[in-house]
Amino acid sequence: MKPLRQIAFVLEDFALQTPAQQLFDRFLLGHRRAGAFHKPDGLRVTVTRAGDLQSPSAASDLLRARAREAGLQLADLPAAVREADALVIVPRTDSPAPAAAHVTAALTHAKRGAACFVFGAPATNLAAARTLTTLAAARQITLASGTTLPVTWRLPQVDLPANAPADEALIVVQGTSPLAELHALDGLLPVLARRAGGELGVRRVKFLAGADLWRAADRREWSWGLLSAALSRSDSPQGDTLLDGRTQDLVGLGLVPKLASNPRGWLLEHTDGVRTALLALDGVVADFNFAVQLSDGNSVSAQLFCAPVPAQEHYSRLAAVIEDFFRTGTPPWPASRSQLTAGLLDACRQTAAQPGVWLWTAELSIR
């Protein structure tokens, strides 16, 4: 176990129910863990404002008030991180990754041997992610990143059988780009990583929107059956359910194309041939659900549970994972997954400009 005496937060945003607030408060005040309220013993917390949070704003005022209440000084970045054993960097709520300058500064000023967790992706492209990884390695800082989705409860609490051969996977998310893509990747890649051979990377990516997305399913480029499996896990179908509460076979009744508003999808072909569909389907359901087709004909599907506001207790799950990472020095998942996520965010952005065209991604052969 590594000593964890001081943890530094580098925050780009701060409002109630933002990732920054939920994580910061859980280290400041404690959090639910295994049926108890866990308060890290003797942990000193420092915090610094980055980006827009440095300017006067409601978010800035709230953070200042929180710090004053806890007896904390709002330090500048070098001072906040210099003595810290561990760092948590949280981007703006509408951004999938912190500004590279903030992560670079934090890694540069942090002490050697520290651990650093970035909420979201480390960067929005592979080159930037690799630069940060190189910097962290040079300073002997262990770097990890992610959202709550890999660690939240699944309904049901399923996982792929270890080393199970898989053919195809699909996840349904909602929201605007690029957060929708981040959520899709962070929700599905951890599930798929357990397949036979593990993750070998992605060789090409294609974006489809509107009717082209449904036509691609009719051509078997992605699976209506897997979509049905994923949506069977949803608690929030839209359409007539909003009207009168009815249950609906959204796929079987052909309702998905009718309900979807601005449907977008990214088709990923992995190096081992596994096919993945990331579907952003606003207006169909309002929760995140995945399904994986195994080679033996069986499937695994679940909802990635987002706990009720305001507590959003899935942040307690993430806080526990982060604390374990800091205390053990062992990252919760391979850094290569974060690099793949960063690279795929870039590929998703590029392909959205050229719908229907495969983008070959040799650089994403990341195991």
Add this chain to the structure above:
Amino acid sequence: MPVRPTASISRRRFTGAVAGVSVGAALAPFHIRAAAKSPAKRKRVALVTTIVRKFSHGQHFVDRLLEGYGWHGEHHTSPLELVSLYVEQFPETDTSRERSKRHGVRLCPTIAEALTLGTSRLAVDGVLIIGEHGDYPRDAKGQPLYPRFRFFKDVVKTFERTNQSVPVFQDKHFAMDWREAQETYRDAQRLGFPLMAGSSLPVTWRIPMIEVPLGTPLVESVGVGYGHHGYYDIHTIETAQCMSERRAGGEVGVKSVQAFKNDAVWRLLGERESTRRLCLTALNRSQTLAPLPGRTFAEPSIEHLKRVSPFAVAYVFEHLDGFRTTIFHFNGTGTAFSRDTAALNDFTYAGLTQRGDVLSTLMFLPMPPTLTTLASFFSPLVNHIEQMVLTGQPSWPSERNYLTTGMTLFAVDSLYADGAKLDTPDLRIRYQPTPGPHFWAG
């Protein structure tokens, strides 16, 4: 005995269970796949209810039988055919007429007709009685006088007249009156038909997904919830009882009930260390405990509870084997119960073993409209009903529901007797649990 999740709910086993669900049909066009799922011959059921409108219990059951529901990774078409409906109230928001017309379900003016379809014989393989919601008076204790017993007796009269009987499901507790509840249980025994009842709490998701191993030496259970007495007591009581009954020796019955209110609840928590410990552990499984202003979550403590929930109720049940169950409802700051002002909006459980271990979980209800658009916790309940009609075997003994009905009714009696401790000789109800697990796990 160490308390741990049973093998049957380990991640490995869940994976195996779910992996058994095939979407091999994914290669077929989806509209053909959906049609191909419909079994040729389905068991027929009648549903008797007070009201069918958005989010009434009647709607949840009717729609799952007619429209299907998500289950084990697919859209599940019920193996039961809802052939008849008896609905007592038709508000402007009624959906039973639309469902009846669209699905060809016979809307009947009497319960007898719903069960016989106008013939002289029983024409269904099962009956669902959903006596919840609708415009009904309350009794002097504030309990809604839903006509569950009247509905049940009409069903029984039809059974007697036709000299036939089929499995019956009764939503929530048997009745609002103990003599009616006794008659319900005795009628089922006398006529020998399977009877299953209860809340959705024992069968919904658990976070974490734990089950009490059968024969665990539990000594005390605590259930924490919210809600108006007479409406939600049964939910919290069944939250605890579905766990308590799995203790060593099984259930032996309840010898006394005592209600506590407001300051008396805090005194109770102050005096009973083990109960306080279990209450706070359960609250550490809650995901909705009201925070203080400016916060998004709260550390459970008695002081915090006093601040966010000056209105609180507790029921203490002493079982005949020395086991104790305590139920807490933290109803928040409003003098009249409101979900908006309740101190929490979920149901949690904690149990203490003889050697001092505690196991705890959240019985999670994905509750519309605040969290979801569907009340999916009715899906496992409907699935258990399907299994009962198909096999003739209730998933759990009706004695559980008989006991929880009595616990509910006598608890409210004690509350309205200013917390008098009531001896409950009628609740010497012994039973053994079925192995389960019955909760939603796949």
